[in-house]
Amino acid sequence: MILIFVQFVIWIQCPDEDIISFLKYYACAIYIVGIIIPLLLGINIVHPYILYLLAFGVFMMSRVFLDVFRVENAFFDVATWANDWSFFSQPIQFEMLNALIFFLLFASLGALSVFYLSGGLYENRSIKEVTPTMLAVRRLGFALFIAFAIPYLIYLYQAVRYVMENGYLAVYLNESATSVTNPFLRISDDFCIAGLFLYLSTFPSGKKYKFAIIFYIFTLLIMLGTGGRTATFTQIFAFIVYLGLRGLQIDKRRIIYFSLAVCGLIYVAQIVNDFRDKGFEGLDSNSESNISVVQLVQTFFWQQGTSIQTIGRTIEHADDITNGWLYFFGPITDNLRENPIMEMLDLGIPQGQVAETVKKGHSWADKLSYMVNPKFYLSGHGMGSSTIAESYIFGGMFGVMIVGYLLVFCVILFVEKYKKSYTGIFLLFFILPAFFISPRSAPLNIVPVLFRPLFLSFFIQLLFFVKQRYILFSINKL
Helix, strand or coil: HHHHHHHHHHHHCCHHHHHHHHHHHHHHHHHHHHHHEEEEEEECCCCCHHHHHHHHHHHHHHHHHHHCCCCCCCCCCCCCCCHHHHHHHHHHHHHHHHHHHHHHHHHHHHHHHHHHCCCCCCCCCCCCCHHHHHHHHHHHHHHHHHHHHHHHHHHHHHHHHHHHCCCCHHHCCCCCCCCCCCCCCCCCCHHHHHHHHHHHHHCCCCCHHHHHHHHHHHHHHHHHHHHHHHHHEEEEEEEEHHHHCCCCCCCHHHHHHHHHHHHHHHHEEEEEEEEHHHHHHHHHHHCCCCCHHHHHHHHHHHHHHHHHHHHHHHHHHHHHHHHHHHHHHHHHHHHHCCCHHHHHCCCCCCCCHHHHHHHCCCCHHHHHHHHHHHHHHCCCCCCCCCCCHHHHHHHHHHHHHHHHHHHHHHHHHHHHHHCCCCHHHHHHHHHHHHHHHHHHHEEEEEEEHHHHHHHHHHHHHHHHHHHHHHHHHHHCCC
């Protein structure tokens, strides 16, 4: 609370070069303290809040840290969106840094509130009792997984081939909901992954379990071929949380393995970035051969930290937007409008990055990208979004504070409350990737990703309820 009070005092100051320079170091210090405090409280390093802070550091703090350490980026040559953040005027820089700090402080307050309410300690205990219902869910989940595994692999193959043949930007210009047109293959994506998550949510063991996790990791690596690095990494983080909930113990050996794996993923991510921009020609060239590992890492963090510009651009254009709350709730309302019925009623939203998408929809990522540079938006580029940016357009700096607190509080509370329930674990497989990616995405994206798994959970519960009623009816009849 003292830090929040100090931050309010800083916020009312007049921006100048000295205070902006101080805020850069202060923001980095607040971020580091925000990680240290939960660890000192005994929170496991694979707790979703710790991993969220790591994701936040990569997506939102990378350029601040690089700026603090005066690292020059000599290999970042994309000038359409990712200009240095010092491009913004001093008042905007001042507001950007204040937004970062306020969000971090209130997010930490939200997490600490949950830890206080739940006893403060994150316990790594697996589900002890395997009920008949859980066994039935396990069998159903594995059956769905196996039945749709091959079609899902074909789906991934076609998605990767589409990017190879048409380029990464074609995914955003595509006017259909997906780059795979076969309807059976499209639903295989949902059913295979849903079945896999159902199976894993019951905490199984044995050869089937090992096969399931190997398959899942394999498909995540294939997904890198579509050019979507962030989505893959956030799902890996969610899987790490799952392992933590199963009782994974972290020691020095595992930390070393994890660090090596992260370095490997960073290297692979840069290869993917090269491939999606240049295709096989980029992989065969020797243009990057002289770049050191340190420079490669710097480039990775510079690229991943581009979302800080979204905050600056949002602050820059905030006064030009009325009814900002429509864009804040846009992920929910737009999702409900993306179906054939709404299209028949002329209430739908066009797919792909076209002008009509901006006019009819309420996606802040589309709106902001179009406002900043219509030409590049219509050619497939985009700035993306950010929880801080959408919170700011929703309610200014106070919106950043409120959303920062509620977002972390609600997600971590759900984790602590339902980590012993197979239904809770199943839903967490969908919630956590959206939570981890939220620093560079809309905060309410968590809601629409739950529509299908909630429907499936309801259907399963209804099925078991009807089955139980039928058994009781048969017994009473006898």
